[in-house]
């Protein structure tokens with residue numbers, strides 16, 4: 001039985017980082033289905049293939065006992081040249097949650113500006129970390145002459 005008391009992020013924190021990844025979600029078939037369920041993405045510059053990479057690179061799906069924990073890889077500048085990377089548990093679901101439920105949760109996270117955005121200039125969909133102020137680093141370099 002799914003125990004909702006377990007939903008507290010503190011409880012989740014204990015062991016999710018070392019628990020096994022859920023391969024079901026990272027499969028091509030799941031990700032293709034997910035891509036097709038987010039029509040908004042097709043208005044941005046992200047191919048299905050790039051979308052698969054984005055999910056595999058910036059999400060982590062962990063199985064902890066009877067729970068599925070959806071985590072985001074959160075990147076942050078620490079000083080001028082150092083980037084810190086941490087896993088943020090965002091969503092906790094029963095491990096047998098169906099594809100529709102999981103897709104909805106991922107879609108919700110993809111819609112959060114804190115984590116993901118579409119570049120205002122080239123319209124690429126990418127982690128917000130790579131597009132500070134909603135303009136990506138390539139556009140800042142190419143269109144505005146900034147050097148990083």
Ligand SMILES: [Zn+2]
Nearest residue numbers: 119122136139
């Ligand atoms: Zn751009």
